[in-house]
Amino acid sequence: MVENAPPRLRGRLSLWLAEVRAGVYVGVYGRRVRERIWDEVKVMIEAGNAVIAWSAPTDSGFAFECIGENRREPADFDGLTLVRFKPPPVSTAPTGKSR
Template identity: 40%
Template sequence: MVVITLEKVSRSLRGELTRWLVELDAGVFVGRVSARVRELLWEKVVENAGEGRCTMAWNAANEQGFEIRIYGHEDRKVLTIDGVKLVAVQNAKWKRVWREQQKWLKRHGLANGAAGELDNPKTADTSDGSER
C-alpha cells in the first residue's frame, strides 16, 4: 500500500495521481501499485510540486514495516537511527539544542553522521528508496 499526501500543489498534479490512487480527502492519496509505478509517481510529484509539500509512505520489509519520504518540508527531516526511520521536527529550540550537541561531540572527538543531513535546509529526498 502507498499513501501520498500533498499540500499546496496544483490541481493538475492531484488529478494526475487520481489515475493511479484514490483520493480519500483533499491531498491524501492511497492505493496499491508496483514499486516501479510508486517510484515514477514520486518523481512526478517532486517535479510538479513547486513550492508545495509532499510525503509518501509505503510497505517495506523492515523492522517498522514501512518506508517514508518527504519533500518540501523545511522543518522536517527523515533520520535513520539504529535502522529506525524517524521524522525530526525542527523548531528554533530544537535547532539550538542540535547545534550544542554537535559542538559537544566535536569537542570530545566523536562523530555524528546525521549532522550533515540536518544542516542542509532543503533536501529533495532524505530516504535512499531502496527495497529490502
C-alpha cells in the same frame, strides 16, 4: 499526501490513486509504478510538499520519502527511520521593544 500542491498535480495523482481526504492519496502498486508516480510528484510539486509511504521489510514495516518544506523530516536512529521536528524558524525582524 500532498500539501499546497498545484491543481494539475492533484489531478494527475487522481488518475492513479484514490483521494480519500483532501491531499491524501492511497493505492497499492509495485515499486516501478510507485517510483514513476513519485518522480512526477517531484517534478510537479512546485512550492508544495509531499510524502510517500509504502510497505517495506523494515523494523517499522514501512518506508517513506519526503519532498518540499515541512517541519517534519525523516531521521535515522540506528537503522530505524523516525520523524523529527525541525525547530521553528527564528525571526530576525525587530520586535519593537527598546531596552
